Amino acid sequence: GIANAFVDKLPILIITGETSTHIFGKGGLQESSGEGGSIDQGQLFQGITRYNKIVERTDYLANVLNQAARILLSDSPGPVLLSFPYNVQKEKVDAALLDSVSTQRPRRPLSEAAPAIETLADMLGEAASPVIVAGYGCIRAGAQSQVARLSERMQIPVTTSLKAKGVIDEQSPLSLGSLGVTSSDHAYHHIADHADLILFLGAGFNERTSYLWDDSLLAECRIVQVDHDPGQIEKVFSADLAIAGDIRDTLDALLACMEARGLSRAPLAAPPGGRESRKPGGNPIFPSGFALVEHFFQRLETHFPADLMVFDDNIIFAQNFFNVSARNRYFSNSGVSSLGHAIPAAIGARFVEEAPTFAILGDGGFQMCCMELMTAVNYDIPLNVVMFNNATMGLIRKNQHQQYGDRFIDCDFVNPDYAALARAFGIGFTHIESTRDIDRLFDGTDLRGGINLIEIMIDKDAFPNYSSRR
Numbered sequence: 001g002i003a004n005a006f007v008d009k010l011p012i013l014i015i016t017g018e019t020s021t022h023i024f025g026k027g028g029l030q031e032s033s034g035e036g037g038s039i040d041q042g043q044l045f046q047g048i049t050r051y052n053k054i055v056e057r058t059d060y061l062a063n064v065l066n067q068a069a070r071i072l073l074s075d076s077p078g079p080v081l082l083s084f085p086y087n088v089q090k091e092k093v094d095a096a097l098l099d100s101v102s103t104q105r106p107r108r109p110l111s112e113a114a115p116a117i118e119t120l121a122d123m124l125g126e127a128a129s130p131v132i133v134a135g136y137g138c139i140r141a142g143a144q145s146q147v148a149r150l151s152e153r154m155q156i157p158v159t160t161s162l163k164a165k166g167v168i169d170e171q172s173p174l175s176l177g178s179l180g181v182t183s184s185d186h187a188y189h190h191i192a193d194h195a196d197l198i199l200f201l202g203a204g205f206n207e208r209t210s211y212l213w214d215d216s217l218l219a220e221c222r223i224v225q226v227d228h229d230p231g232q233i234e235k236v237f238s239a240d241l242a243i244a245g246d247i248r249d250t251l252d253a254l255l256a257c258m259e260a261r262g263l264s265r266a267p268l269a270a271p272p273g274g275r276e277s278r279k280p281g282g283n284p285i286f287p288s289g290f291a292l293v294e295h296f297f298q299r300l301e302t303h304f305p306a307d308l309m310v311f312d313d314n315i316i317f318a319q320n321f322f323n324v325s326a327r328n329r330y331f332s333n334s335g336v337s338s339l340g341h342a343i344p345a346a347i348g349a350r351f352v353e354e355a356p357t358f359a360i361l362g363d364g365g366f367q368m369c370c371m372e373l374m375t376a377v378n379y380d381i382p383l384n385v386v387m388f389n390n391a392t393m394g395l396i397r398k399n400q401h402q403q404y405g406d407r408f409i410d411c412d413f414v415n416p417d418y419a420a421l422a423r424a425f426g427i428g429f430t431h432i433e434s435t436r437d438i439d440r441l442f443d444g445t446d447l448r449g450g451i452n453l454i455e456i457m458i459d460k461d462a463f464p465n466y467s468s469r470r
Contacts, residue, residue, distance in 0.1 A: 001344065002079050006048040007335035008136075008163075011077035013068065014049075016041070020087040021056050032083075041083055050078035058091045065101045073105040075228050116243045117250070120224060121257045123241060127197035127222070130156050131190065133179060133209075136163040137202015137227055137247055144168070144326060146251035147201060153258060155265040156199070157272050159187035161209045162315060162332045164202075166324035173271030177323075180208045182316045182466055184283045190272050191217055200225045202247050205236040208334065226250050283320050289462025290317070293388070295435045296456060297321035299442045304328065304356055311346040313339060313361035314388060316464055340369030343385060347372060350381045356448045360386045363415055364393045373425050376451050384452045390460040391415055398463045418455050428452040 005012040018041070019028035025036030033054060034040030045052045050071045055064055068080045124130055134147050148168045151158050158168050159176035162183075168175055176187035188211060191198065198221050203209065211217060218237060225232075225239040226247055233242045243250055258264065286294070297318060300308075306327035312318050313333045324330045331349075333341040342359035343366075350357050366387045376383045388394075396411040422429035428450050430441050438456075445452060 001338075001341070002045065002081070003048045004333070004336045004338060004341060005079045006050075009076055009078055011072040012079045013072060014079060014081040016081065016083045017089070018054060018083045018085040021085045022087065041081075045079075045081050048079065049081045052081035052083075054083045054085065055088055056085060058088060058093050061093060062097050062100045065098075069101055069103055073103065076231070116241060117253045117257050119241055120243070120254055121261065121263060123197060123222060123224060124154055124156070124199070124258075125263050129194045130154070130197040130199060131176070131195040132156050132158040132199045132201060133160070133203045134158055134164050134167040134201045135161040135203025135209075137229075137232075138164060138167045139202075141202065141228060141247040143201070143248035143251055146248055146255065148172075148326065149255055150251055153255070153264050155268050155271075157190060159191070161203050161206075162319055162334050165319070165322075165330045165332070166326060166328060169326040170323035171325060173273055174268075175273040175323075177273065178319045180319065181211045182208065182285070182464070183319050184285055186273075188217065191221075192219075194272075195221050197222045197224065200227070200239075201251075202227055204232055210236070285316070285320055285464050285466050287465055289459050290321075292432065292435065292438065292456055293317050293458065294321045296386070296432075296438050299438055300358070301325075303442045303447070307355045309346070309349055309353065309355050309357045311342040311349070311357070311359045313337075313342040313359075313365045317388075318360065339365035340372075341365075343369050343372045343383075344375075346383055346385075347376050347381055350376075350383060351379075356384075357382065358384045358386055361388075362394055363387055363389045363391065364413070367413075367415075370421070373427065373451070373453070377425055377427065382449050382451060384447055384450075384454060386454045386456065387418070388458050389415060389418070389455050390458045390462075392460040394460070394463075397460060401461075401463055412460070418453060422453045425451075425453075430454045432456045 002012065002014060018033065019031040024031065024033045027036065031038040032041035034042060042052055042054065051067060053064055055061060064082065068082065071077060071080055132147065132151060138144060138147055144167050147158065150156065151168060151174050155174065157174050157176050159179040160167050162178055162180055165178055170177060176190055177183065179187040198218065200223070213236065222240045223237060224241045225234065226243045226245065227233055228246055230244045233244050301323055305325055308328040309331070310318065311331045315332050315334060318330065331345065340361065342361045346357050346359040373385065391412060391414070393411045397408060400406065400408050400411060419429050419431065428445065430445060430452065432438055432441065432455060441454065
């Protein structure tokens with residue numbers, strides 16, 4: 001979890017306990033001070049936290065909390081770990097100490113980027129076929145509305161990174177869906193065949209999104225990049241215009257500039273995106289064998305048009321079959337991609353926000369974290385866990401099929417009786433082998449207030465038709 005948060009730059013505060021300071025180095029039970037040959041917690045977490053510290057006294061606690069707050073509220077946050085020895089935990093501190101801790105989020109001044117706004121407006125006005133590539137930075141900046149307004153005003157098609165699904169409504173005729181090596185080629189071909197300008201908004205051009213850094217994707221295009229993190233600017237490609245600034249503020253300024261100029265475009269005669277561009281059964285990534293999966297996501301999409309949270313380990317199915325509306329939230333496990341992440345992530349989110357919640361994962365990932373369901377049971381946290389059962393580590397088996405001539409090694413396994421497991425947890429269970437089973441699930445199961453394990457059977461020898469080439 002901490003490694004995931006570090007890669008995804010999520011502001012997570014972790015608090016741990018420690019043995020009392022007076023026994024440091026003496027071999028205390030579960031000591032991790034690094035003294036006397038004990039485990040060194042600081043070194044252990046150094047590579048996956050932005051700041052970690054054992055707080056050995058309370059007289060400098062305000063300084064520690066201010067340092068933690070600066071990182072957690074910064075433009076480039078990450079995990080902060082504070083460890084409190086047992087004797088320090090028992091010390092009394094004046095509550096007024098908290099008054100000296102700053103919790104204001106700094107805002108990047110737009111004035112540095114303002115001169116580039118006019119240039120960006122000119123470039124978009126001159127482009128014959130611009131495309132927006134929107135990344136997770138748009139969500140972090142709260143810029144979804146601004147992206148949609150810019151797209152509609154200038155009739156610019158939008159494709160997103162996997163993590164940014166739902167930045168604009170994927171049912172919109174201007175939505176090209178998700179861009180990446182594990183997605184259909186709709187967005188890729190539109191960019192490669194038509195685009196003359198690409199506007200990257202908070203999107204890292206990583207291995208997945210870039211189709212393994214395919215140079216032809218950006219060929220013959222002018223490139224504009226807007227990102228709040230200066231470290232992302234021109235990290236992978238050279239930009240004709242680069243703006244390091246808050247994405248929402250930048251787009252607000254751009255839209256105001258366009259309004260002042262009267263700059264807009266008439267609706268496209270043939271919009272390239274929307275649901276009609278991604279017809280059922282027409283995805284080249286899934287030639288056959290995935291009708292159940294496709295039907296499940298179609299029903300999920302229509303049953304919950306708003307206020308849905310989806311946490312997804314599997315990724316590739318939802319990337320292709322699930323059109324995320326602007327009123328739903330989709331959280332992909334695309335950082336470290338640790339198996340089993342979806343269930344604890346969904347439970348944590350459900351503590352904060354009351355909304356229908358789904359955790360989607362494979363049977364291999366489920367076995368790595370299935371006991372977390374008892375946390376949901378203990379705290380009465382409504383949750384739907386959707387588990388695809390093919391009795392194998394699907395990605396590994398796919399690669400062994402594609403690259404090693406079906407020499408399958410250590411990818412298949414035996415599953416337990418999941419109906420019995422659900423009964424032991426005291427939760428609902430649905431076994432799905434047909435589209436009728438899926439229809440009965442959505443028509444007759446409490447998917448808002450219940451805790452449900454939903455097992456969807458798929459063929460272990462049905463493989464998505466893409467290759468990561470490694």
